[in-house]
Amino acid sequence: MAVIKELLRTEADGTLSFGDFTLASKTKLDGFEYQGDLYKVKTFAEITKLEKNGMFVYESVPGTAVEGFKASENVVTFKVSGEKDAQFTLELEADTEYVVYMDDVNIGDIKTNLSGKLSVSVELESGKSVDIKIVRK
Secondary structure, three states: OOOOOOOEEEOOOOOEEEOOOOOOOOEEEEEEEEOOEEEEEEEEOOEEEEEEOOEEEEEEEOOOEEEEEEEOOOEEEEEEEOOOOEEEEEEOOOOOEEEEEEOOEEEEEEEOOOOOEEEEEEOOOOOOEEEEEEEEO
């Protein structure tokens, strides 16, 4: 999987792709319009962060590249890649249980905290991506 050199882009299927974990220094793109909302991405080797209308959406430590990001009321799907293992955090519904799948394998149920944050560790290796699917129970 390639890094997203544009930092943030809309794919032909209507999904979002963002993040460039190969950058040595923090780089950001602000004011990206998508489906009536404004997005901002900050990305480099240490972190990748996506915001929608000033609100937290996604963050990974260290930085990652995300392709095909799509979020609905009950399901979030995307592919994630990076140079090494990472932890990503999503903003979802507060105090709610979700089933997390990696490469179509159910890794278990995770409950968001009172602020709606869901954090997951993912094993990554250079040149490969992991399919993520998070489904509200």
